[in-house]
Structures are given as structure tokens and as C-alpha cells.
Amino acid sequence: MNDRIAVIVEHESGRIAPATFEALQCAIEIRRITSSEIICLTVGEKVDELCADVSELSGMPAMGVVIPELHTYNGEAFLRAIIFAAGIVDAGWVCVAGTTQGLDLGPGLAARLGIPCVSAVERVYEKDSKPVFVKKLFNGKVTGEFCIGNHGVVISQPGCFTWEKISTPACRGVDKIRFEPGLLRTRVLGTSLAEPADSGLAEAAVIISAGRGIKRRENLELVSKVAGLFPNSSIAGSRPLCDDGWLPYRLQVGQTGALVAPELYVACGISGAQQHLVGMRGSKFVVAINSDPLAPIFNQADIGIVEDAESFLTDFLRLAMKSDDVAQP
Amino acid sequence: MKILVCVKHSFPTDRSVIIDPSGQWVLDCADGATPQLGRYDELAVEQALTIKDQNPGATVDAITAGSLNKSAILRRAMGMGADSGIHVLTSADVFTSAVRTASLLVSVVRLRSYDLILTGAMSDDLSQGLVGPMLAGKLDIPYITSCVRLNVDSKRSVVVAERDIEGGRRQIVELDLPALASIQACDKKPRYPSLSNIIRAQNQIIETIQAACIDESESGETLLGLTYTPKSGSVNFLTGTCGDKAKELASILRKRAFLR
Numbered sequence: 001m002n003d004r005i006a007v008i009v010e011h012e013s014g015r016i017a018p019a020t021f022e023a024l025q026c027a028i029e030i031r032r033i034t035s036s037e038i039i040c041l042t043v044g045e046k047v048d049e050l051c052a053d054v055s056e057l058s059g060m061p062a063m064g065v066v067i068p069e070l071h072t073y074n075g076e077a078f079l080r081a082i083i084f085a086a087g088i089v090d091a092g093w094v095c096v097a098g099t100t101q102g103l104d105l106g107p108g109l110a111a112r113l114g115i116p117c118v119s120a121v122e123r124v125y126e127k128d129s130k131p132v133f134v135k136k137l138f139n140g141k142v143t144g145e146f147c148i149g150n151h152g153v154v155i156s157q158p159g160c161f162t163w164e165k166i167s168t169p170a171c172r173g174v175d176k177i178r179f180e181p182g183l184l185r186t187r188v189l190g191t192s193l194a195e196p197a198d199s200g201l202a203e204a205a206v207i208i209s210a211g212r213g214i215k216r217r218e219n220l221e222l223v224s225k226v227a228g229l230f231p232n233s234s235i236a237g238s239r240p241l242c243d244d245g246w247l248p249y250r251l252q253v254g255q256t257g258a259l260v261a262p263e264l265y266v267a268c269g270i271s272g273a274q275q276h277l278v279g280m281r282g283s284k285f286v287v288a289i290n291s292d293p294l295a296p297i298f299n300q301a302d303i304g305i306v307e308d309a310e311s312f313l314t315d316f317l318r319l320a321m322k323s324d325d326v327a328q329p
Numbered sequence: 330m331k332i333l334v335c336v337k338h339s340f341p342t343d344r345s346v347i348i349d350p351s352g353q354w355v356l357d358c359a360d361g362a363t364p365q366l367g368r369y370d371e372l373a374v375e376q377a378l379t380i381k382d383q384n385p386g387a388t389v390d391a392i393t394a395g396s397l398n399k400s401a402i403l404r405r406a407m408g409m410g411a412d413s414g415i416h417v418l419t420s421a422d423v424f425t426s427a428v429r430t431a432s433l434l435v436s437v438v439r440l441r442s443y444d445l446i447l448t449g450a451m452s453d454d455l456s457q458g459l460v461g462p463m464l465a466g467k468l469d470i471p472y473i474t475s476c477v478r479l480n481v482d483s484k485r486s487v488v489v490a491e492r493d494i495e496g497g498r499r500q501i502v503e504l505d506l507p508a509l510a511s512i513q514a515c516d517k518k519p520r521y522p523s524l525s526n527i528i529r530a531q532n533q534i535i536e537t538i539q540a541a542c543i544d545e546s547e548s549g550e551t552l553l554g555l556t557y558t559p560k561s562g563s564v565n566f567l568t569g570t571c572g573d574k575a576k577e578l579a580s581i582l583r584k585r586a587f588l589r
Contacts, residue, residue, distance in 0.1 A: 072500075073500070074502075075471075075472070075473075075474075075502075076471050079466075099495060100474075100475055100492070100493060100494045100495060101494070103458060103474060103475075104462065104473075104474045104475070104492070106459075106462075107427065107458070107459040107460075107461075107462040107463045107466065108462040108463065108465060108466040108472065109466070110428070110459075110463065110466070111428075111431060111462070111463040111464075111465075111466025111467045112466045112467075112469075115549065116426065116428050116549040116550040117427065117428065117459055117463070118550065119457050119458075119459060120456070120457065127553070132553060136558060137454065137455055137456075137555070138340065138346045138355065138454055138455075139453075139454075139456070140558055141345070141346045141557065141558055142346055142348065142355065142555050142556070142557060142558060143555070143556050143557070143558045144424075144552060144553075144554070144555050145552070145553040145554055145555075146550060146551065146552055146553065147550075147551045147553055148549055148550050148551075149549050151549075152549070152550075184471075185470075185471040185504060185505035185508070186471040186473075186502055186503070186504050186505075187502065187503045187504075188500060188501070188502050189489070189501040189502060189503055190500075190501050191494070191498055191499065191500050191501065192491070192498065192499050192501060193497060193498055193499075206587060229588060230587060230588065240368075243513075243514045244518075249497060250497060252497070255495070256475070256493040256494065256495060256497070257497055258497065263587070264582070264585075264587050273456065274456065275456075285585065285587075287578065287582075288564075292345075293566075294345060296558070298560070298562075298564050298566075299558075299560060299561045299562050299564070300562060301562065301564045302562075302563070302564065302565065303564070303565055303567065303578065303581060304564040304565065304566040304567070305566070305567050305574050305578065306566065307571050307574060308571075311571050312571055312574065312575060315571050315572050315574075315575035316575040316578060316579065318575075319572070319575050319576055319579050320575075320579045320582075320588060
């Protein structure tokens with residue numbers, strides 16, 4: 001018998017995280033090659049409804065691993081519970097979503113299970129009856145293909161697997177086991193908002209976003225002035241800029257920041273790390289300005305401008321303010 | 330308190346990448362240039378040194394796995410203030426799976442009973458963030474990833490740390506020592522190496538361990554090949570001088586009614 005594929009169901013406040021279905025789709029693509037069975041594993045205090053929901057929506061069997069009094073994600077408790085459940089269901093593959101939880105859990109799980117781990121997987125295809133995992137390296141400039149044999153932890157890159165809804169949802173059976181994790185060395189004390197999320201960013205029609213390529217903190221003023229040209233606009237920034245303290249975290253666009261979908265997104269000096277692209281992928285029209293013609297941000301852009309961001313924005317600001325100049329092409 | 334910080338040389342994200350003729354890895358970016366500390370690794374070194382400053386008697390060791398010239402990044406960490414460097418010497422710069430790197434490190438680390446192990450949240454070239462939690466998994470110690478704040482309470486032998494999660498939120502956790510944290514952000518900017526530390530580092534011997542002498546378990550991960558990522562999407566690159574492009578963009582944005 002083939003080893004099963006366990007999909008870890010991510011959930012919060014009684015709801016299944018949408019990224020779970022991306023991990024599930026990744027599992028389905030592995031199944032096409034290995035013919036393994038898929039089982040959805042849900043770890044938590046209350047799992048009944050989650051298990052029923054995920055089984056119905058996916059058409060796959062589900063198993064709940066109940067940890068009494070576990071109110072929220074605790075990496076160590078999850079790790080122990082999944083190792084326990086993986087043994088019971090005979091899982092050779094574990095698929096997790098590339099969320100902060102999946103990225104926290106996946107590699108530790110692989111190390112404890114003694115199997116390889118491949119992260120940021122964008123695509124799966126078959127070669128010699130084994131799955132090959134395709135992912136980007138070197139900030140997206142290079143694509144690598146990896147084989148991890150007949151078992152492993154697979155972390156799906158957010159936004160890369162589109163869940164194919166099943167036509168006739170039906171619950172395929174739910175099992176439940178209870179797990180006592182024992183004495184934990186990790187205690188969750190709570191959750192805080194780094195800074196209140198900026199609702200202005202979610203509502204802005206135009207976002208002018210800055211990255212390290214603007215080079216000097218003073219150039220944020222230039223970015224602000226460009227934003228000022230557009231009604232209902234906001235400035236934002238990439239993670240490194242916020243880490244450097246140039247912008248508050250509430251203005252960070254990316255996986256751990258705001259997910260935005262404005263009408264117009266102008267990326268100034270942003271190279272386009274995967275974590276940033278996750279946050280702005282929904283933008284309707286994208287202009288990218290970067291001095292590196294190979295920067296991956298250009299793959300997401302409608303208009304590409306290979307220039308130093310500071311010089312370009314200076315020119316653009318001057319021209320856009322003198323509307324007469326631009327009226328005649 | 331014994332602290333270990335795991336570092337790796339950086340591959341600047343704005344540099345062009347050249348796949349080597351075998352198609353199995355990229356040409357060593359560090360050839361001819363001094364290898365640089367990874368961006369997040371530098372933060373991890375700063376975090377380790379901040380803890381050292383606050384805990385008299387604490388020591389900080391830096392470790393890296395890589396080819397001969399990569400010892401330069403250990404000198405850098407020592408220049409910043411790390412007490413010593415450990416170099417797990419590998420023969421060449423080829424693709425190394427995270428499992429293999431974690432195995433190389435664990436064989437050295439296991440014998441030395443560190444209280445706290447820090448790594449960068451991810452490397453600049455692969456951006457995976459796998460080695461830290463894998464190392465913790467292999468050592469069976471608690472860990473935190475994407476750590477943005479970390480405080481050691483040496484009396485209680487715990488760390489209280491925060492990790493970034495979705496939606497601009499942070500999860501606050503307490504871990505018993507020994508523990509591992511992968512560092513995403515640090516309250517302080519990485520310090521510059523001091524002259525006295527640089528001189529001390531230059532005269533110090535870096536402990537070198539041959540990777541070949543270590544019993545490596547089969548990593549199970551094979552790189553089949555690398556290709557340049559094809560341009561996707563349908564980007565329209567504007568041409569001409571900087572001014573021409575600015576003019577054209579303004580015109581495009583007017584046509585689309587973004588600009589008045």
C-alpha cells in the first residue's frame with residue numbers, strides 16, 4: 001500500500017483558512033502521481049465541525065486530533081499531535097500551506113519525522129513515477145526542480161495552487177482521536193496587533209509602494225508627493241523598509257502585512273520577493289520601477305520601467321504636475 | 330549562558346544570477362569578492378550580542394557551513410563581537426539541501442549544549458527558512474520562527490518572544506531554554522565591527538571541522554536542474570530616456586483616468 005498524504009487543515013476562530021485548500025490541491029497533484037490516499041488532519045480543541053466541513057468540501061476523509069484546552073496554534077503541541085496522527089494514518093507525505101503557521105510547522109515536522117522538506121512549491125509534475133517539485137530560487141530569477149523521493153513535507157507557495165471545487169460535496173467520513181501532548185516547553189501567552197491594520201490601505205484605490213530601491217529615507221517624501229497626485233491613494237512599503245523603521249508596519253504590504261487589491265499599484269524600487277508578491281497579487285494595474293531589468297516584480301507588472309526609482313519619480317512628479325506638458329504626446 | 334548564532338553568506342537579491350554550465354547550481358557569487366553576512370543573519374548576530382550585553386558572562390559562538398572562503402563571514406560576526414567562530418568546511422559551493430545543512434550543524438551543536446541558538450529568518454538566496462526549525466527539530470528543543478522580538482529571562486531559564494503572523498499580528502510565546510529562534514527583526518540595527526574586535530578576530534583561530542568527517546545521513550532531496558525563470562505576464566517596458574518614460578507613464582495613467 002502507498003503511504004497516505006496528510007493535509008494539515010489550518011483554522012482560526014472555527015473557520016478553515018483558505019490556504020488549506022491550496023495545500024489540498026497540491027496533495028491532489030501528488031496523488032495523481034503516487035496514487036496515495038489523502039486524509040485531512042485537523043488539530044485543535046474543537047474539531048468536529050471543522051472536520052465535517054473539510055471532508056464535505058474536499059470529498060476526502062478527515063481526522064480530528066483533539067488536544068484538550070488548546071485554544072490556539074502552539075507549534076510544539078501541533079508538532080507532537082501530527083507526528084502521532086501521521087503514525088496512525090500511515091502518512092508518508094504531509095502537505096501544509098505556506099502560511100506563517102505552515103512555515104513554522106513544516107520544517108520541524110520533517111526533521112522529527114526524518115523526511116525531507118520542500119517549501120515554496122509552485123507546481124508538481126511527474127518524472128519516473130515520482131513527483132517533481134518546481135519552485136523559485138534567488139528571488140525568483142531561477143527556477144529549480146527538486147525530487148524528494150517517496151515521502152516528505154511539502155509546503156505550497158501561497159497563490160500557486162487553485163482549488164478545483166468538487167461538484168457534489170459529500171462527507172467521506174470523519175475519525176476523531178484524542179491526544180495528550182504532555183509537558184510542553186512552548187507556552188502561548190497571547191496575540192497582539194503589531195500596530196492596528198491600516199484600513200486606509202485596504203480601501204485605497206491607488207497605492208504607491210516603496211522598497212529598498214528608493215535608497216534613502218528622504219525619498220519617502222518623493223513617494224508621498226507622487227501619491228498626492230492621485231485621489232484616494234496611500235503610500236505603502238515592503239517588509240525590509242518597515243524592518244528598517246522607515247515606515248510603520250501598518251503600511252507593510254506582503255504575506256505578514258496587508259493584502260491589497262487596489263486599482264493601481266506602483267512599485268518603486270521593490271524587487272518583488274515572493275512574500276511581497278503574495279500581498280499585492282490582486283492589484284488591477286501594476287506599474288513597476290526598478291533598476292534591475294531581471295527583478296521578479298516585472299513578472300507581475302503591466303508597465304515596466306527600468307530606471308533608478310529616485311530619478312524616475314523626480315521626473316514623473318515634475319511632468320505630472322505640469323499637465324500641459326503631457327497633453328501633447 | 331551559551332549562545333550560538335548560525336550564519337550563511339549572502340547573495341544580494343539585486344545581483345544577476347548565472348547558472349553554472351552543469352545546470353546544477355549558480356556560479357559562486359563570492360568569487361573574488363568577500364562573502365557578506367546574510368541580511369537576517371546579521372540581525373541574528375546583533376540579537377545574540379544584545380543578549381550577551383545584557384547577561385554578563387554570556388558567550389556567543391558563530392557557526393557556518395560552506396567552502397573555504399566563507400570563513401570571512403565568521404570574521405565579520407567576530408568583528409561585531411562574537412567570541413569565536415566554528416566553520417563546518419564543505420568542499421565546494423553546490424546545492425545543499427536544508428536537511429543536509431541541518432544535519433551538518435546538529436552533529437557539531439549536539440555536543441556543546443547551547444542554551445540559545447539563533448538563525449536568520451531565511452537566507453537571501455533560497456528564502457526558505459528551513460534550517461533553523463529543522464535544527465531545533467533534530468535537537469528536540471522548542472523553537473520560534475519569524476521572531477521579531479526576543480527577551481531572555483535567565484533567572485527563569487525562559488525566553489519570551491514574538492513571531493509575525495498574518496494580518497499584521499504577532500503571537501507571543503514563552504519557550505523553555507534551551508531553545509532556538511529564527512530572527513526576522515531586531516530592535517537594534519546591526520552594529521558595525523569595532524577595530525578592537527576586528528584585530529582580535531584576525532588573531533583568533535577559527536575552529537574548522539571537515540564536513541566529510543561527519544556522518545551525514547542521506548538528505549533525500551535531489552536538485553534535478555535549474556533554469557532561468559521565463560518572463561511571465563505581459564509587461565510592457567517603456568523605452569527612451571528617463572524623461573520619455575515618465576512622460577509616457579503620465580499619459581498612460583491619464584488615459585486610464587488615474588491622473589487628471
